Amino acid sequence: MIRVLLTVLAVSTALTGIAGAASPVDERVVHDVAAQLRCVVCQNLSVADSPSETANQMRQIIRERLAAGESPEQVRAYFVQKYGQWILLSPPKEGFNLLVWVVPFVGLGAGLVLVAVVLRRWSRKPAAVPPTPVDPAMRERIRREMSGGPRP
Amino acid sequence: MRRGWLRWAIPAAVLPVLALLAYGFWTNPREIPSPLLGRAAAPFALTTFDRAPLALEDLRGKIVLLNFWASWCIPACYDEAPALERAWQAYRDKGVMVVGVNVQDTEEPARKFLARFGHSFPNAPDPKGHVAVDYGVYGVPETFFIDRRGRVRFKHVGALTDEAARQRLDSLLEEPS
DSSP states (O other), rough: HHHHHHHHHHHHHHHHHHHHHOOOOOOOHHHHHHHHOOTTTTOOOBBBTTSSHHHHHHHHHHHHHHHHOOHHHHHHHHHHHHOOOGGGGGGSSSSSGGGHHHHHHHHHHHHHHHHHHHHHHHHHHHHSSOOOOOHHHHHHHHHHHHOOOOOO | OOHHHHHHHHHHHHHHHHHHHHHHHHHHTTOOOTTTSSSOOOOEEOTTTTTOOOEEGGGTEEEEEEEEEEOOTTHHHHHHHHHHHHHHOOOHHGGGEEEEEEEEEEHHHHHHHHHHHHHHHHHETTTSSSSHHTTTOOOSSSSEEEEEEEEEEEEEHHHHHHHHHHHHHHHHHHOOO
């Protein structure tokens, strides 16, 4: 009995193994690759999000290439080879493209520095106001009144 | 004076941004250089609407005008269709092959299109878009000029004119074979 069970187990394991090898491509991987590629007939849509026929065919091509054993990086590289880097929705972090990645942070930093400088200037302003000149007659009158002398 | 540095710092910060924007706005977003120019043309093996095999391999040694089109592509594909047939008639005896690849289309309207313009050069459907993606096609019509050694040499986006076809084919014909 145990032997039969073991045989069944072994056979089913083997079958699962075969089924696993021949199983269709993981749709999450297809979606992941498609989401990085620009739909060529759309405005700012990825191949994953576009309902167009072109995007549909591209998703199928991604699926076929993954099924043929290519890695997601290889599939991506195939599209870059055919369309150039334009096909990538996020430009690679190199060369001229670095501007896109760096400028927002540089801008943010510059903005913070500007705000800090302006705030400091504002808080210092009252101290920087020069004392109003007081003429000698007024000075004398203040001195008299402060000392509690007789009023005229 | 402390205020002094701000006077030049602000333009210094703003000017590069303006320059970048100006560069961006003056660049035509539709003009994307094909990375395929100068590279070996991707091989393809299709079956024509007349059920004949059509493979790039078999055209080795010929100059190939490879045109991607669709029957729904109005008006550009209709505008260029007569020029394609004229190019075929004018250059077929000079070692030039004109090939049409029908993309994202259905068979019946595609056949009507071919009949309407009396296209006599081979035309084949690319039902799954493999050839179109192999050539980095964005939209129709696009035309590729492949030299005798099988390299993609020119790419024409939009309706092809007699003048554009003649110019490219003549320049490829002048090259030593």
